Amino acid sequence: MKSAVVLFPGINRQRDMMMALEAGTGIVPLSIWHTETELPDVDLIVIPGGFSYGDYLRCGAIAGRSPVMAEIIRAAKRGVKVLGVCNGFQILVETELLPGALMRNAHLKFVCREVRLRIENNTTFFTSSLNKGDVVSCPVAHGDGNYFASDDKLKQLEDEGRVVFRYVEGTNPNGAVNDIAGVVNRQGNVIGLMPHPENMIEAMHGRTDCWPLFEGLAAA
Amino acid sequence: MSIPNDIEITPELVAEHGLKPDEYERILELIGRTPTLTELGIFSAMWNEHCSYKSSKKWLRTLPTTGDRVILGPGENAGVIDIGDGQAAIFKMESHNHPSFIEPYQGAATGVGGILRDVFTMGARPIAAMNALRFGSPDHPKTRHLVSGVVAGVGGYGNSFGVPTVGGEVNFHPRYNGNILVNAFALGLADADKIFLSEAKGVGLPVVYLGAKTGRDGIHGASMASQEFADDSEEKRPTVQVGDPFTEKCLLEACLELMASGAVIAIQDMGAAGLTCSAVEMGAKGSLGIDLDLDKVPCREERMSAYEMMLSESQERMLMVLKPELENEAQAIFTKWGLDFAIVGKTTDTLRFRIFHEGEQVADLPIKDLGDEAPEYDRPWVAPTLRPALGHQDVPPPNDVADALLTLIGSPDLCSRRWVWEQYDHLIQSNTAQIPGGDAAVLRVEGAPHKGLAVCADVTPRYVEADPFEGGKQAVAEVWRNLTCVGAEPIAITDNLNFGNPERPEIMGTLVRAIEGIGEACRILEFPVVSGNVSLYNETNGEAILPTPAIAGVGLLPDLSKMTTMKFKQDGDAILLIGAEAPAGHLGQSLYLREVLGREDGPPPHVALENERKVGDFVRGLIVDDQLSAVHDVSDGGLAICLAEMAMASGTGASVSLAFADIPEHASLFGEDQGFYVMVCADSISDQIIAKAHNSALFATRLGITGGSDLTIEGSAAISVADMQERHQHWLPTYMAGELAI
Numbered sequence: 001m002k003s004a005v006v007l008f009p010g011i012n013r014q015r016d017m018m019m020a021l022e023a024g025t026g027i028v029p030l031s032i033w034h035t036e037t038e039l040p041d042v043d044l045i046v047i048p049g050g051f052s053y054g055d056y057l058r059c060g061a062i063a064g065r066s067p068v069m070a071e072i073i074r075a076a077k078r079g080v081k082v083l084g085v086c087n088g089f090q091i092l093v094e095t096e097l098l099p100g101a102l103m104r105n106a107h108l109k110f111v112c113r114e115v116r117l118r119i120e121n122n123t124t125f126f127t128s129s130l131n132k133g134d135v136v137s138c139p140v141a142h143g144d145g146n147y148f149a150s151d152d153k154l155k156q157l158e159d160e161g162r163v164v165f166r167y168v169e170g171t172n173p174n175g176a177v178n179d180i181a182g183v184v185n186r187q188g189n190v191i192g193l194m195p196h197p198e199n200m201i202e203a204m205h206g207r208t209d210c211w212p213l214f215e216g217l218a219a220a
Numbered sequence: 221m222s223i224p225n226d227i228e229i230t231p232e233l234v235a236e237h238g239l240k241p242d243e244y245e246r247i248l249e250l251i252g253r254t255p256t257l258t259e260l261g262i263f264s265a266m267w268n269e270h271c272s273y274k275s276s277k278k279w280l281r282t283l284p285t286t287g288d289r290v291i292l293g294p295g296e297n298a299g300v301i302d303i304g305d306g307q308a309a310i311f312k313m314e315s316h317n318h319p320s321f322i323e324p325y326q327g328a329a330t331g332v333g334g335i336l337r338d339v340f341t342m343g344a345r346p347i348a349a350m351n352a353l354r355f356g357s358p359d360h361p362k363t364r365h366l367v368s369g370v371v372a373g374v375g376g377y378g379n380s381f382g383v384p385t386v387g388g389e390v391n392f393h394p395r396y397n398g399n400i401l402v403n404a405f406a407l408g409l410a411d412a413d414k415i416f417l418s419e420a421k422g423v424g425l426p427v428v429y430l431g432a433k434t435g436r437d438g439i440h441g442a443s444m445a446s447q448e449f450a451d452d453s454e455e456k457r458p459t460v461q462v463g464d465p466f467t468e469k470c471l472l473e474a475c476l477e478l479m480a481s482g483a484v485i486a487i488q489d490m491g492a493a494g495l496t497c498s499a500v501e502m503g504a505k506g507s508l509g510i511d512l513d514l515d516k517v518p519c520r521e522e523r524m525s526a527y528e529m530m531l532s533e534s535q536e537r538m539l540m541v542l543k544p545e546l547e548n549e550a551q552a553i554f555t556k557w558g559l560d561f562a563i564v565g566k567t568t569d570t571l572r573f574r575i576f577h578e579g580e581q582v583a584d585l586p587i588k589d590l591g592d593e594a595p596e597y598d599r600p601w602v603a604p605t606l607r608p609a610l611g612h613q614d615v616p617p618p619n620d621v622a623d624a625l626l627t628l629i630g631s632p633d634l635c636s637r638r639w640v641w642e643q644y645d646h647l648i649q650s651n652t653a654q655i656p657g658g659d660a661a662v663l664r665v666e667g668a669p670h671k672g673l674a675v676c677a678d679v680t681p682r683y684v685e686a687d688p689f690e691g692g693k694q695a696v697a698e699v700w701r702n703l704t705c706v707g708a709e710p711i712a713i714t715d716n717l718n719f720g721n722p723e724r725p726e727i728m729g730t731l732v733r734a735i736e737g738i739g740e741a742c743r744i745l746e747f748p749v750v751s752g753n754v755s756l757y758n759e760t761n762g763e764a765i766l767p768t769p770a771i772a773g774v775g776l777l778p779d780l781s782k783m784t785t786m787k788f789k790q791d792g793d794a795i796l797l798i799g800a801e802a803p804a805g806h807l808g809q810s811l812y813l814r815e816v817l818g819r820e821d822g823p824p825p826h827v828a829l830e831n832e833r834k835v836g837d838f839v840r841g842l843i844v845d846d847q848l849s850a851v852h853d854v855s856d857g858g859l860a861i862c863l864a865e866m867a868m869a870s871g872t873g874a875s876v877s878l879a880f881a882d883i884p885e886h887a888s889l890f891g892e893d894q895g896f897y898v899m900v901c902a903d904s905i906s907d908q909i910i911a912k913a914h915n916s917a918l919f920a921t922r923l924g925i926t927g928g929s930d931l932t933i934e935g936s937a938a939i940s941v942a943d944m945q946e947r948h949q950h951w952l953p954t955y956m957a958g959e960l961a962i
Binding site for chain 2: 009010012013015016019020050051053054055056109110111112113139141143196198199204205206
């Protein structure tokens with residue numbers, strides 16, 4: 001699988017993500033600078049974590065309206081796979097490629113800690129090498145990860161099985177509704193999640209729980 | 221409205237600039253005329269304590285700064301050490317105390333920003349940050365607000381910039397009520413042959429302004445840092461700078477690209493006293509003059525005067541000398557990152573620092589004299605009064621050992637700091653091999669991933685207060701020990717000396733003796749000082765802080781796979797204690813004395829440096845030989861706390877006997893003897909390790925065995941690990957939520 005990582009100024013987990021993508025897919029990911037309006041021919045576009053444009057407005061709001069995102073929206077509609085992690089998830093929500101909103105953490109503080117995630121949907125391109133119901137450890141690092149959606153949208157997400165990752169009870173770090181950590185769009189090609197699986201893939205990270213997510217990309 | 225440059229220089233104006241009458245006389249002598257207002261501002265910026273080290277220089281010179289692995293010692297933006305494979309580690313610690321007390325979020329944030337720039341201005345990508353924080357008494361009305369703001373500020377800047385904040389210290393003491401300490405540390409990684417310096421080279425070359433625009437923030441920040449506080453300190457809020465980590469992140473990437481392009485001859489970040497300090501530094505180091513045209517300086521406020529521009533401490537700015545033929549390439553990089561790039565001057569052969577504004581020359585000063593001729597004082601000092609010895613019989617045992625132990629691990633200074641470090645992104649960059657909460661944090665080295673770098677920060681201010689010489693030694697030894705605990709070879713330190721008003725002989729005496737202690741420890745442990753910072757005048761209304769020479773150290777793990785932690789790895793392992801001699805159970809200045817008995821008396825424990833080295837090298841040797849499964853040193857709270865910390869980190873218990881000959885039980889448990897480690901190994905090799913230690917003339921004994929759900933201290937207490945964890949985790953979050961009755 002060929003992948004590319006989008007670089008907005010202020011994005012800061014691109015190196016972590018690129019290492020994980022390279023290890024998982026066996027191919028060095030390309031990078032897409034935020035002013036580019038022509039996308040490279042890849043199977044997967046990843047928007048990594050960070051603080052795009054400083055997140056001085058609402059998190060992801062400025063990046064969501066940048067020219068490169070207009071192209072990514074078009075690509076997503078064509079079926080190109082898109083993965084947004086942390087700030088990337090916030091940006092995807094801003095573009096409405098994914099439903100809902102990410103609010104300030106309920107306790108109002110940035111939080112970096114290990115949580116437990118349950119795989120709720122293993123039919124996506126990112127989770128296919130895990131089983132439904134599997135629980136993995138994974139770190140989070142964010143100030144605005146409190147997922148929210150209106151009741152009807154939420155019902156739709158749940159009914160359609162579009163919650164991909166859920167915080168295991170007692171480990172929800174931000175007050176997210178229904179313990180939602182990550183969701184997928186209806187077409188199944190756009191995924192966003194707040195946690196950082198790229199930081200838990202090798203022994204040195206303490207655990208390798210999230211390695212199957214990246215390993216699975218090679219086959220996806 | 222703009223401030224005119226040619227106003228009359230009155231004695232009051234001179235005093236407002238923090239210059240003493242004799243210092244002003246010296247200025248008149250040096251330049252042969254009355255200075256302009258801008259010139260007075262420049263002298264004030266260059267000659268304050270913060271920039272000139274005028275009270276401490278004489279003593280700092282006595283510190284050892286060289287060693288096999290030292291590439292660059294003090295004098296540049298940060299120290300540089302050789303870590304093999306053609307790589308260098310670059311690091312420094314610096315204080316941002318006064319701004320953080322006035323405006324905790326921005327003060328701490330810009331402290332982090334400043335130290336990160338110090339590291340990347342030398343060509344290094346920052347790979348780790350730490351923060352040594354000291355606050356007033358928990359029951360002081362400002363403390364909670366300050367903790368909350370400082371921690372949020374440290375996190376807010378570092379998290380957005382994208383550096384893992386992996387460690388540090390947080391302590392509380394009433395002596396910091398009116399003057400907190402925020403000491404920020406950063407570590408960067410660079411190729412050893414691509415280190416960038418501030419020394420300008422070549423005449424007639426463009427001097428380029430990089431980064432964010434200049435505003436009126438932070439004017440006279442460095443002077444503020446050189447004065448005591450009084451009740452009106454709140455009024456100094458306008459002198460605190462405002463940080464923008466997003467711009468700093470862009471500046472980092474742009475600078476590293478620029479350096480890789482070959483366009484940089486010299487580069488210097490604009491820190492304290494901004495444009496003034498950076499330009500003077502570059503010119504003076506290169507024996508060149510600098511002409512600046514302030515009309516070219518990118519400003520974000522209208523009608524800024526020359527005085528304001530020269531003294532602004534707006535953040536996220538750099539100054540560099542450019543290879544003129546690469547101007548277009550260099551400019552393109554900065555345009556790409558959305559940052560300012562402006563040629564604001566040139567190097568000259570005049571050795572003058574000349575500043576032009578709106579067609580007029582507003583300053584013309586001898587550039588070398590601004591730094592070299594800064595006043596230097598040999599301030600009078602008196603030897604500190606030492607505390608009388610405290611015998612075991614002077615310190616009553618606790619009514620209940622379990623209660624005392626739980627009190628200690630739940631106390632403000634020993635409880636878990638998780639509430640703090642969970643607000644810091646300690647994982648970004650994917651190289652954190654040991655997260656906060658251990659003896660030292662460990663980072664995998666990119667480009668040579670078999671290696672690790674260990675970092676930690678320590679000082680025990682109550683020891684320094686009671687005996688500055690021993691306290692200074694102990695701070696260095698504790699850092700050395702903590703690096704050893706994770707299996708690292710200690711390489712070098714950076715020191716951040718926080719003291720009160722040096723014009724008071726007793727404070728000066730404390731500073732002198734502490735530096736002597738630090739120097740002694742550095743020499744014997746071969747652990748040189750490669751960078752540092754001095755912060756004096758940490759007083760409010762005449763009350764000084766506890767003397768706090770914070771030390772941060774860097775160590776190298778040539779083989780990262782050998783790294784140890786304090787966690788018990790399995791049940792049934794043997795727990796050993798090792799030191800140079802049998803424990804003496806030193807209770808003077810112990811936390812047992814303070815937290816359980818409410819007393820702060822006696823001398824601090826003695827640090828026997830030769831022994832320290834022998835024991836540490838022995839422990840590290842065992843780690844390298846894969847003999848040990850866990851290691852933790854004995855420090856604050858003593859041996860019982862050391863074991864409790866190991867048990868809590870593991871979630872499993874241990875059964876130990878802590879009875880030593882000739883000392884009462886409470887002294888064995890809570891004495892803070894120096895130079896001891898608790899080591900865990902397979903039970904089958906414990907005899908062999910003890911024999912080996914005895915052969916090396918060291919003290920070693922088997923304390924017991926890991927396992928169970930309790931920490932059982934034979935004959936005195938059995939405490940559930942779960943209860944300890946609960947107590948350990950309780951205080952800080954509860955206090956910060958305002959739910960603690962204090």
